[in-house]
Amino acid sequence: MSKIEELRDLMKRYEGINACLYTPIVIYGNVLYEGNRKHSNQFRFDYIDVKDKIVCDLGCNNGYSSSRFAENGAKRVIGIEKDPIIAKVAKLVADVKNLPNVEIFQGTYQDYFDHRQHPEHNLEFDVVVFTSEQDYRGVCTVLDCAFNPDEYLINTKTWYIEPTNHPDHKLSKEEIKEWGETELSKYGDVEFLTFTDYQNRGLFRINVNTNN
């Protein structure tokens, strides 16, 4: 079976199952699969400066974003996805698109960045992208751990964060903007970049304050 057939076969398993393959699968401009986030609306990634950068994509799902970063000129992309089948899809997508600088790891980012178990993963990233926690406040749990060498350690100069804002959180666009500008500023210089295409969400950049 060719890689593209293998990919189509795996995609079939997700037909009608909402929220598993969250992002689209696009091969050579053809949308093979539409996710919750539609391909034509993914302008959020154009705000992320990845050119010539080493990028980590936390919770990369089917690798739509990881591939897009490589296509936008990233030097190296490490995508981390905990779900084994979704991670397999992400690897196939990078293979079919012939993007050797996209490396997908199956597992949790907490395990990946456990520096006692995996000292070899202590890379210096230029950019880390994180959009995935269950609750918009969850990004702080991850950032707190990422800055704490006793937990896991994620070494980067710049974070791009899109906190979730699920319908039950009921935050308006203005509230999520204000929340991000206030709460994320404890990790560095925070800048609100744009509202995104989904659930009143917004994208923020944090330039890590090395004095923290």
Ligand SMILES: C[S@@+](CC[C@H](N)C(=O)[O-])C[C@H]1O[C@@H](n2cnc3c(N)ncnc32)[C@H](O)[C@@H]1O
């Ligand atoms: C909602 S999707 C977001 C995908 C992508 N980051 C985006 O914004 O389009 C979240 C993904 O993160 C994965 N995930 C959740 N917790 C994770 C963890 N601790 N480690 C690695 N992946 C995780 C989920 O399996 C899911 O595929």
